[in-house]
Amino acid sequence: MFHHLSWWYKLFNKNFNGGHESILGGIVIHCLLIVFGGTGDLAHRKIYPAIYNLYVSGHLPERFAMVAIGRRDKTEEAFRGEAADAIRRYTRENRGTQEDINKIVSRFFYRRADFTEYDGYEELKEYMNILDDKFQTGGNRVFYLAVAPEHFGTIVSNLARCGLTSQENGFKRVVIEKPFGKDLRSAVELNNIITSVFREDQIYRIDHFLGKEMLQNIMVIRFANALFEPLWNNKYIDHIQITSSETVGVESRGGYYETAGAMRDMMQNHMLQLLMLTAMEAPVSLDTHAIRDEKVKVLKAIAPMDPVKASRNVVRGQYGEGIIYGRRVPAYRSEHRVSPESDTETYMAMKLEVENFRWAGVPFYLRTGKRMPAKTTKIVIQFLPLPGILYYKEFNKLEPNRLIIEIQPREGVIIRFNGKKPGTKSQIIPVELDFCQNCAVGEVSPDAYEKLLLDVMNGDSTLFTRWDEVEYSWKLMDGISEVWSRQKPAFPNYAAGTWGPAEADELLQRDGRRWFND
Ligand SMILES: NC(=O)c1ccc[n+]([C@@H]2O[C@H](COP(=O)([O-])OP(=O)(O)OC[C@H]3O[C@@H](n4cnc5c(N)ncnc54)[C@H](OP(=O)(O)O)[C@@H]3O)[C@@H](O)[C@H]2O)c1
Structure with a gap:
């Protein structure tokens, strides 16, 4: 019986690079997330709160750990304290408890390194292997480049030189923040460097919209x-x-x-x-x-x-x-x-x-x-007017029909059309059908970074x-x-x-x- 189970387990792991089926649906992949620029603004305002929210909502892989890389000299304890503060400050409303925050930051690690210096990558490699063993992340790694664009090429090249991009043992994916270049020429140059190391299906160019x-x-x-x-x-x-x-x-x-x-x-x-x-x-x-x-x-x-x-x-x-x-x-x-x-x-x-x-x-x-x-x-x-007969004889006075898709901060759809004003006079007025999906109290949509991080871990690059x-x-x-x-x-x-x-x-x-x- 055990033998039988372990066979299934191996097959499943093989197919999904070490994933398991989430009780909330979808395949959740075990992995190690490595954040270059882990002391920066984006990491604190978006990435750490997103990891936390995924954790609280049960979407984070069970076997997960995160290593932040920055130049600042700080202890792991200090780094975790700052990450916890950022989570408290930027998380969606009413999410989780202090205990949840403590649990998630206990899987956060900090390494001080200058990513322009090659030696740091060798050390990082050893450290990642230790974390892989500890958290059983199966060699699956997501490299998140939350750094200024001029560093993208250096980091990717050093990762390759150090053998950190080999897919032999688990998947390797890279997340590149925007802006991707500053014009066509620089974007092509950057893309050439990245694609010399990663295949297109390993590259996740973020547009958080x-x-x-x-x-x-x-x-x-x-x-x-x-x-x-x-x-x-x-x-x-x-x-x-x-x-x-x-x-x-x-x-x-x-x-x-x-x-x-x-x-x-x-x-x-x-x-x-x-x-x-x-x-x-x-x-x-x-x-x-x-x-x-x-x-x-x-x-x-x-x-x-x-x-x-x-x-x-x-x-x-x-x-x-x-x-x-x-x-x-x-x-x-x-x-x-x-x-x-x-x-x-x-x-x-x-x-x-x-x-x-x-x-x-x-x-x-x-x-x-x-x-x-x-x-x-x-x-x-905005829709075209109808032929200028009946009510449309006076179409200049009628409001055109409009469909409005509201992206943020209000999320919804409004249809504006013309109707008869109630009463004995024949008067036409614009009226609205208004659907708002985040207006009800407590309805807070997941932050874009939550969805995107989960998609990277699941290997879905549609967004x-x-x-x-x-x-x-x-x-x-x-x-x-x-x-x-x-x-x-x-x-x-x-x-x-x-x-x-x-x-x-x-x-x-x-x-x-x-x-x-x-
Ligand atoms: N912030 C946002 O809201 C936002 C939104 C969309 C996109 N982005 C993009 O996200 C990226 C990061 O932006 P950010 O605002 O987070 O920048 P930031 O606050 O200036 O952070 C930069 C990070 O890079 C690290 N770093 C710089 N040079 C380094 C080196 N040689 N070695 C090691 N670490 C180094 C810094 O570490 P130390 O400080 O420890 O030296 C810091 O963690 C940029 O591409 C930006 O365009 C940001």
Whole structure:
């Protein structure tokens, strides 16, 4: 009998690299997580709370441990104390107990190392082997590079040199934080280094927007409802607006933001992901490749940004001082670690056309900015008016039908349509069907990093960016950077607390449209 069981156990392990079936569903893989940049901001605000939440909800593999790597000199005890503080501070509401926190941080380890020095990797290798034995993680390893992008190549090369990337004994996966390059050339260079060590299916390029509940819901809304899909094309849709606005400025991240700006921080990745999910064709299956194939086709269908288009259809902005929620806030150029002459854009808007059968003639307007009057990420689909007869004789006075997919902070779907105002007069008013999935008290969706970390451990890369998505998105952005590099912008050109520069309004007014700011 025991013999029989152990045979099954071996077979199961072989198939799933040491996994077991989670009582909550799905295959949970035993593994060791190695966080480069383990003393940094991202690790504390996102990664450790995500591990904790996975643990509390029963999704973390039983056999799991985490090693953080940083340069700071600290004891394991001090590191665990800081990780526990970060968990308490950043975790979702009402999650777990102090005992749970103690239990999870007891599986956290800290190694001091400079990842530009090779010797540290040899030591790390030995240490990981010890942890593998202790926690029975079967040689499965996830290397999470929560470090500045210039270090990605060095770490990956050193891991390979040290033999830490061999898949002979357990899987080896690498998670790369954004931004993936700063233009097409640097992204290709970086990709060449990484793919010389890891196969594409071992590489998990994070765009944490993809881990958000409502992003995953876009495909469900579109492809699991007879209601929407038949209308989802240029016969019925007038235009689409995608907005991601923040009320905050750059806070403590001025140094990073100066090298990124709204284009590299938001547009090239998060905003184009929203566009792809909104515009893609139905995949032949829910298989990772099938979904990614359809997403990338959207980018391929966007005509390149030639200088005329880039000048006419793209707007950049930078905030000056202004008022947010009744409080005066400084101009971008006065923020900490920002040059007083900075030409970095904190706002970007653009009009794109997806030139395929479904979308020809339907403009997509995308905008993202900091220090806006509201924090919101949403997709607004505006439908065409009906023929100008009956009530539509006066269609100018009727509000167009709109479908609004709210991504964050409110997660939901709103349908705006026209109805008769109750009463004896024949008066038409706009009304709403409003579904909110996180409005009820206690309804807090899992953080994107929880879902993404679990997916990496499970070997599911659907919600990560494939190389060709990165490639095509940079091609599009490079056309814009090229034009921007030749013209000095007249910054600042919008006051903090407003909806961006006047040119962004003109971009739509020209087409007889306006941004939806409500
Ligand atoms: N923070 C966010 O909200 C956020 C959001 C999205 C993406 N990201 C991306 O995530 C990555 C990390 O960002 P972050 O904000 O966490 O940066 P950070 O706070 O500056 O942390 C950088 C980390 O790298 C470590 N490090 C730097 N040089 C090192 C070296 N030579 N050897 C060993 N360790 C070294 C630092 O360790 P020591 O301090 O101990 O030296 C620290 O742990 C970046 O690619 C960023 O673009 C961050």
